[in-house]
Amino acid sequence: MSELPFWKTKSLAEMSREEWESLCDGCGKCCLQKLEDEDEGDVYYTRVVCRYMTDRCRCSIYEHRQREVPNCVWLTPKDVDQFFWLPQTCAYRLIAEGKDLPEWHHLNSGDANRIHAVDASVLAMALVRDDAVPEEEWEDYIIDNL
C-alpha cells in the first residue's frame, strides 16, 4: 500500500518546518507589489516586483529579508485565515483551502523547473523593479488576478 504524501495527511499547522518550507514552489508571485482597495478589501497584484528578486524568481536576501523589507511576506500557519490574498496557485493557499497540489508542483513532479516550463511563475512576465517606478504609479501596472 502506498503512503500518502504529507500534504495530504497533515494540516499546515501539523507540518514540520522542513515540510512547510518545501511547499513553496518558488513562483515569485508573492514578491510582486500589491495594492489594496481599503474600502472593499480587494487585493490587486501588479507587475512591479521587489527589487531583491533575482532573475530566477529567487530572493537575493532570503536570510535577512525581513530586516531589509519590513513588509516582506512571511507566511506562518497562524495566518491561514489570511491566505485568501495569496495567488490562486500558491501551495499554502491550496492546502489551506483543502485542495491538492498541481501536477507541475515540484513535490509531485520532482522537477523544480517545471513551474517555469508551464508558465506558472513570474519568470516570463514583463516585470519592473519597485525602485524603478514611484509607488504612486504602481496602479498603472495592475494585472489580472494570479
Ligand code: SF4
Ligand atoms: S506565492 Fe506561495 S508558492 Fe509562490 S513563492 Fe510565494 S509563498 Fe511560495
Ligand code: SF4
Ligand atoms: S525580500 Fe521578500 S518580497 Fe523581496 S524578493 Fe525577498 S522574499 Fe520576495
